[in-house]
Amino acid sequence: GQQLNQSPQSMFIQEGEDVSMNCTSSSIFNTWLWYKQDPGEGPVLLIALYKAGELTSNGRLTAQFGITRKDSFLNISASIPSDVGIYFCAGQYTNAGKSTFGDGTTLTVKP
Amino acid sequence: SAVISQKPSRDICQRGTSLTIQCQVDSQVTMMFWYRQQPGQSLTLIATANQGSEATYESGFVIDKFPISRPNLTFSTLTVSNMSPEDSSIYLCSVLRTGHTEAFFGQGTRLTVV
Numbered sequence: 001g002q003q004l005n006q007s008p009q010s011m012f013i014q015e016g017e018d019v020s021m022n023c024t025s026s027s028i029f030n031t032w033l034w035y036k037q038d039p040g041e042g043p044v045l046l047i048a049l050y051k052a053g054e055l056t057s058n059g060r061l062t063a064q065f066g067i068t069r070k071d072s073f074l075n076i077s078a079s080i081p082s083d084v085g086i087y088f089c090a091g092q093y094t095n096a097g098k099s100t101f102g103d104g105t106t107l108t109v110k111p
Numbered sequence: 112s113a114v115i116s117q118k119p120s121r122d123i124c125q126r127g128t129s130l131t132i133q134c135q136v137d138s139q140v141t142m143m144f145w146y147r148q149q150p151g152q153s154l155t156l157i158a159t160a161n162q163g164s165e166a167t168y169e170s171g172f173v174i175d176k177f178p179i180s181r182p183n184l185t186f187s188t189l190t191v192s193n194m195s196p197e198d199s200s201i202y203l204c205s206v207l208r209t210g211h212t213e214a215f216f217g218q219g220t221r222l223t224v225v
Binding site: 035097098101 | 115117141142153154155156203207212213217221
């Protein structure tokens with residue numbers, strides 16, 4: 001089946017720094033999604049991408065759908081302590097809504 | 112986004128018993144899914160809950176172990192049967208609203224089997 005490689009696995013950064021994480025796939029996707037999960041909670045949707053090359057922002061977050069449709073990245077600018085959590089990428093191939101998830105990037109922000 | 116309520120939020124269960132998890136959505140949705148998240152791991156799709164018919168299971172998951180119901184457009188249940196410690200995970204309900212392709216998640220049910 002489709003597999004997603006998400007990197008890095010974890011990041012330890014200073015408050016105010018920018019963050020970048022990415023996902024690559026062995027096969028193409030039609031939709032890329034980025035989620036954040038806080039402890040004890042379900043994933044919360046941050047950004048959805050629907051077209052190859054699409055660049056979308058949500059506040060300090062920016063994500064791009066790769067031209068090859070096999071990759072996506074998420075950038076967080078000027079990180080703050082509440083950015084701490086696990087970030088997951090997810091890809092969808094069909095419109096059936098089923099998502100394949102990456103392994104997650106655990107972000108720690110030091111004040 | 113849809114408001115998704117999952118019950119229970121957490122439970123500790125004895126091995127060999129079964130637990131039924133409920134998922135209630137505040138509006139009609141087209142698709143409902145159940146995911147499992149093992150400790151420190153990513154999310155894995157268990158099955159798609161189909162209204163009024165049998166769920167569609169992903170490879171590695173079977174109906175006898177994870178029976179699923181979806182009697183209407185806003186409610187679904189997942190049962191974890193004959194539990195063992197390996198079933199200790201977070202179980203998450205996910206929904207797709209009409210005309211949308213992005214999925215929204217409930218807060219999850221944290222299950223510990225002892």
